[in-house]
Amino acid sequence: MINENTVCSKRIEALKKEIKIYENISDILIFKEEDIFYLTGFYGRNSNSVFLITENGNFLFVNFIYFEEAKNSTRDLNIETILYNDDKNKLIADVLLENKITDVLIQSDFISHCQYLKMENDLRKSGIKSKSIDNPVTKFRVIKDDLEQKLIKKACSLTDKSFDFICSFKYRELLKFSESILAIEMEKFLISNGGDRRSFDFIFANNAGASKPHYSSQNIKINDGLLLMDYGVLFKNYCSDMTRTIFIGNNINNKLKEIYEIVKEAQHTAVDFCREGIRACELDRIARHLISQKGFGKNFGHSLGHGVGIEVHEQPFINSKNEEILKEGMILTIEPGIYIEGLGGIRIEDMVIVRKNKCENLYSSSREIINIC
Amino acid sequence: MINENTVCSKRIEALKKEIKIYENISDILIFKEEDIFYLTGFYGRNSNSVFLITENGNFLFVNFIYFEEAKNSTRDLNIETILYNDDKNKLIADVLLENKITDVLIQSDFISHCQYLKMENDLRKSGIKSKSIDNPVTKFRVIKDDLEQKLIKKACSLTDKSFDFICSFKYRELLKFSESILAIEMEKFLISNGGDRRSFDFIFANNAGASKPHYSSQNIKINDGLLLMDYGVLFKNYCSDMTRTIFIGNNINNKLKEIYEIVKEAQHTAVDFCREGIRACELDRIARHLISQKGFGKNFGHSLGHGVGIEVHEQPFINSKNEEILKEGMILTIEPGIYIEGLGGIRIEDMVIVRKNKCENLYSSSREIINIC
Numbered sequence: 245m246i247n248e249n250t251v252c253s254k255r256i257e258a259l260k261k262e263i264k265i266y267e268n269i270s271d272i273l274i275f276k277e278e279d280i281f282y283l284t285g286f287y288g289r290n291s292n293s294v295f296l297i298t299e300n301g302n303f304l305f306v307n308f309i310y311f312e313e314a315k316n317s318t319r320d321l322n323i324e325t326i327l328y329n330d331d332k333n334k335l336i337a338d339v340l341l342e343n344k345i346t347d348v349l350i351q352s353d354f355i356s357h358c359q360y361l362k363m364e365n366d367l368r369k370s371g372i373k374s375k376s377i378d379n380p381v382t383k384f385r386v387i388k389d390d391l392e393q394k395l396i397k398k399a400c401s402l403t404d405k406s407f408d409f410i411c412s413f414k415y416r417e418l419l420k421f422s423e424s425i426l427a428i429e430m431e432k433f434l435i436s437n438g439g440d441r442r443s444f445d446f447i448f449a450n451n452a453g454a455s456k457p458h459y460s461s462q463n464i465k466i467n468d469g470l471l472l473m474d475y476g477v478l479f480k481n482y483c484s485d486m487t488r489t490i491f492i493g494n495n496i497n498n499k500l501k502e503i504y505e506i507v508k509e510a511q512h513t514a515v516d517f518c519r520e521g522i523r524a525c526e527l528d529r530i531a532r533h534l535i536s537q538k539g540f541g542k543n544f545g546h547s548l549g550h551g552v553g554i555e556v557h558e559q560p561f562i563n564s565k566n567e568e569i570l571k572e573g574m575i576l577t578i579e580p581g582i583y584i585e586g587l588g589g590i591r592i593e594d595m596v597i598v599r600k601n602k603c604e605n606l607y608s609s610s611r612e613i614i615n616i617c
Numbered sequence: 618m619i620n621e622n623t624v625c626s627k628r629i630e631a632l633k634k635e636i637k638i639y640e641n642i643s644d645i646l647i648f649k650e651e652d653i654f655y656l657t658g659f660y661g662r663n664s665n666s667v668f669l670i671t672e673n674g675n676f677l678f679v680n681f682i683y684f685e686e687a688k689n690s691t692r693d694l695n696i697e698t699i700l701y702n703d704d705k706n707k708l709i710a711d712v713l714l715e716n717k718i719t720d721v722l723i724q725s726d727f728i729s730h731c732q733y734l735k736m737e738n739d740l741r742k743s744g745i746k747s748k749s750i751d752n753p754v755t756k757f758r759v760i761k762d763d764l765e766q767k768l769i770k771k772a773c774s775l776t777d778k779s780f781d782f783i784c785s786f787k788y789r790e791l792l793k794f795s796e797s798i799l800a801i802e803m804e805k806f807l808i809s810n811g812g813d814r815r816s817f818d819f820i821f822a823n824n825a826g827a828s829k830p831h832y833s834s835q836n837i838k839i840n841d842g843l844l845l846m847d848y849g850v851l852f853k854n855y856c857s858d859m860t861r862t863i864f865i866g867n868n869i870n871n872k873l874k875e876i877y878e879i880v881k882e883a884q885h886t887a888v889d890f891c892r893e894g895i896r897a898c899e900l901d902r903i904a905r906h907l908i909s910q911k912g913f914g915k916n917f918g919h920s921l922g923h924g925v926g927i928e929v930h931e932q933p934f935i936n937s938k939n940e941e942i943l944k945e946g947m948i949l950t951i952e953p954g955i956y957i958e959g960l961g962g963i964r965i966e967d968m969v970i971v972r973k974n975k976c977e978n979l980y981s982s983s984r985e986i987i988n989i990c
Contacts, residue, residue, distance in 0.1 A: 289818075290930075291831070308918025309830040312958055330938050352730040357723075358751045360730035378731045424808050432801045435836050441797065441818065445662075457682040458664070463808050545681025557663075565703050585685055 252285050271298045271345050276354035278554040279381040286317035300343045333366035352376035386559050387573040399484035400606035402439050402477050407609040409433045415617050423448040423461040439477035443556045447474040454589040468493030470588045483556040487593035491615040503582045504590050510534040510580040511592045518603040524566040531580045540582045549577040574598040625658050644671045644718050649727035651927040652754040659690035673716045706739035725749035759932050760946040772857035773979035775812045775850050780982040782806045788990050796821040796834040812850035816929045820847035827962035841866030843961045856929040860966035864988040876955045877963050883907040883953040884965045891976040897939040904953045913955045922950040947971040
């Protein structure tokens with residue numbers, strides 16, 4: 245539940261106002277579960293719920309499995325929760341007709357093309373015209389309000405703490421864990437300290453595994469070398485995301501140490517330049533330029549970062565093509581990396597809040613080389 | 618990687634043959650990551666990869682993050698892995714034109730409506746006509762071949778074992794755990810015994826929480842009463858899914874015991890009737906009828922079960938509307954439940970393989986009342 249201080253009602257009103265300007269109607273069907281959560285406080289993961297916003301009232305269509313939760317989550321809001329059984333589209337059409345609505349917008353960035361066609365067709369049968377609208381809620385979600393910043397900061401502070409937890413292991417203790425069991429221990433620590441659960445499947449990658457930016461942790465014992473840890477936690481449905489790469493044992497490959505310093509400099513510089521007014525692509529270019537100058541441009545094949553909020557990857561995307569200008573209140577990752585097939589990879593990732601003349605880094609965990617030996 | 622014995626090549630050929638019959642072309646763009654895994658052995662979770670099947674050859678479009686893994690996973694197959702940077706659609710169009718293809722099918726049950734429109738438009742600009750096709754791979758995935766049955770059986774046997782692990786805790790030990798920490802301990806056990814990781818977020822629900830079929834486990838201490846555990850593991854990208862409800866302490870509510878026996882009977886009867894030739898809706902009706910007769914029809918608000926494979930919820934869906942006839946080799950859950958708001962819920966879930974004259978239950982864990990006290 246996030247509907248403290250009628251924040252959800254305000255979000256719904258702002259959305260209605262916005263789409264009314266562009267589309268001349270403000271009756272809309274919202275399908276994306278994260279958007280429904282943002283607007284109602286109800287988060288039905290894989291629930292196929294639909295939120296209908298109209299001039300006359302708001303309706304949340306939910307199946308049996310989520311009904312009790314949806315009712316409770318939206319109790320203080322002016323939302324009618326409607327239980328659907330089989331023919332959800334027909335039920336939606338009926339509610340639209342009861343409210344004398346014959347034109348409706350359909351959010352098209354989440355439902356599949358074939359679901360869209362069915363919905364359009366089912367509405368047409370009831371004499372209702374529909375029109376697709378792309379990303380109507382993103383514009384709002386991209387700027388985090390005070391409540392959202394508070395929740396994300398809490399998730400980040402837990403994430404910081406859990407890095408200390410890992411670093412507190414002695415060399416011999418660390419070598420007893422496998423990648424995936426160490427990841428499980430970290431999740432346990434995060435939950436024990438107030439987190440809800442992991443915000444994504446942790447990437448704990450030892451040595452060569454770390455050359456794959458989205459590696460899956462294995463149940464294989466950790467060895468001397470590097471350990472890349474990309475992890476995060478959910479706190480009241482808001483995500484954190486952080487990466488640190490540490491070294492284990494006495495014989496650290498010099499090339500990896502050299503790469504570490506390059507990634508560190510690129511990351512630090514990008515954080516330094518991150519502020520309101522800079523374009524996403526410029527920020528990406530700053531980090532990429534530094535890494536390319538050192539000869540590792542080809543080894544930094546992903547984008548610099550992404551927004552984080554209800555989703556662990558959301559807008560704005562910080563890549564070489566996105567000309568979007570960063571604004572105060574955006575929360576994003578800055579995470580350059582260098583990957584060498586067969587050898588390993590180094591990535592350092594922070595989350596920051598964009599402010600007027602700087603950004604606020606949400607992590608205090610060290611970015612210097614940490615060597616457990 | 619699942620491409621043992623050229624199984625992936627055979628799957629691709631079967632798909633081409635099938636769609637050629639209905640659509641008269643066999644050039645198709647596949648977007649759903651689980652389908653791409655089924656056809657190529659490469660599983661790029663949230664990777665936005667695209668698999669293009671043509672008469673001249675097969676092409677896997679992957680970004681930098683997944684490129685190394687994609688190349689390795691498909692090494693022994695006749696698949697060209699192509700790295701995309703920004704304009705994936707243009708690259709796909711170019712490959713189509715190089716192969717003199719001007720008509721292509723687009724899988725439409727996974728990409729969003731707005732992505733579909735963009736793809737259609739981008740192809741049109743290159744003079745390529747496209748047509749939407751719904752669920753082209755489902756027909757094949759719904760029947761599990763020998764290799765798939767083997768992998769799922771292994772996942773289920775780990776799942777059975779982990780239930781014993783939980784039941785081995787003494788009463789006083791159990792009360793020291795919270796729902797979410799006990800769930801974490803179970804995942805740790807599953808990984809330690811050969812599982813890859815959980816196949817979904819476990820539902821460990823104590824007492825009133827269990828009345829919500831898709832409850833989120835909380836970090837609150839477990840109390841006397843009921844504990845519903847819905848959990849599963851991934852083994853080489855195949856899922857298991859199982860639910861047991863146990864009782865803790867000496868003072869078990871008599872109504873819950875009565876409900877337990879009703880759910881047990883409904884579950885047992887449905888498993889008994891499950892075999893090749895029965896319709897999904899008939900099977901659902903058998904369990905539902907039994908529960909309704911006892912006066913709890915309204916408290917069993919979800920469907921009886923669903924298919925399990927690469928996805929934890931996939932076709933066939935065992936509900937009151939699906940007239941599909943069950944076939945040998947389908948693997949599905951049978952999981953009736955009764956939920957009483959404020960009191961709790963009982964669910965018993967097994968996974969079975971449909972056979973000619975019966976089904977094979979993949980679990981041996983007891984379905985009798987277990988009372989830890």
